[in-house]
Amino acid sequence: MGYDGIQIYRSQQLNLSLTDIVGVLEDTNKPNAVVIFPYHDYNHFGWAFENKPSLDFFNDLQRVYDVKTSIVEYEEKVYTQIRSIPNIELLVLAGHGKQHLLYLGSNGSDETQTLDFGDIEIEIPLSYLNPKAKIFLWSCSTGRGGENEYNLANFLSMMAEGREVISSGEDFNSKQIEVTSFYPFSTEIINSNGAKIDYSTGKY
Numbered sequence: 001m002g003y004d005g006i007q008i009y010r011s012q013q014l015n016l017s018l019t020d021i022v023g024v025l026e027d028t029n030k031p032n033a034v035v036i037f038p039y040h041d042y043n044h045f046g047w048a049f050e051n052k053p054s055l056d057f058f059n060d061l062q063r064v065y066d067v068k069t070s071i072v073e074y075e076e077k078v079y080t081q082i083r084s085i086p087n088i089e090l091l092v093l094a095g096h097g098k099q100h101l102l103y104l105g106s107n108g109s110d111e112t113q114t115l116d117f118g119d120i121e122i123e124i125p126l127s128y129l130n131p132k133a134k135i136f137l138w139s140c141s142t143g144r145g146g147e148n149e150y151n152l153a154n155f156l157s158m159m160a161e162g163r164e165v166i167s168s169g170e171d172f173n174s175k176q177i178e179v180t181s182f183y184p185f186s187t188e189i190i191n192s193n194g195a196k197i198d199y200s201t202g203k204y
Helices: 005-013 018-022 052-064 075-084 120-126 152-159
Strands: 032-038 066-072 088-094 101-103 114-116 134-138 164-168 177-181 186-189 198-200
Touching: 005 018, 005 066, 018 066, 032 052, 032 075, 052 066, 052 177, 066 075, 075 088, 075 114, 075 120, 114 152, 120 152, 134 152, 152 164, 164 186, 186 198
Parallel strands: 032 066, 032 088, 088 134, 134 164
Antiparallel strands: 101 114, 164 198, 177 186
């Protein structure tokens, strides 16, 4: 099985083996989580998913969950990873974002390198999640406008049969993630003015 430079670099940075990145999840009695990191992080001023707060958040998840981690460039790989892990109770989708999409690839010019409103096929893999699973969009502005707007958080909640999607209504950085419970997962996102900017879809 071959590895590329991004996988090698990120596995070392996340303190994972290459088998952890591309192999099979070692399933213990902890709940299962899937964390999807983008293949490209175009924020060259601080590396949004490579700074210490981001790594600390990821490490905290590993203490609570059996975490399957993937470095993903194309949407189809997201679907494959979700389908491959049983009873997922937390799905974390990381990537730079806007109200209507989350970037996996370099700049989103290729639709297959984003998660967006056109990806109705995601409904099938999301149906594999635990019925009470949480989805966290570690991505800017994917909940912009809240429940009254057509944003990625609402779209994914609809595709996930009403499972709760936690997102942000604004741009943010990982230092502003304030987890209130790791299991079941719950978090607030607090901006630099001390205001809550997280948005959670309805809980079913």
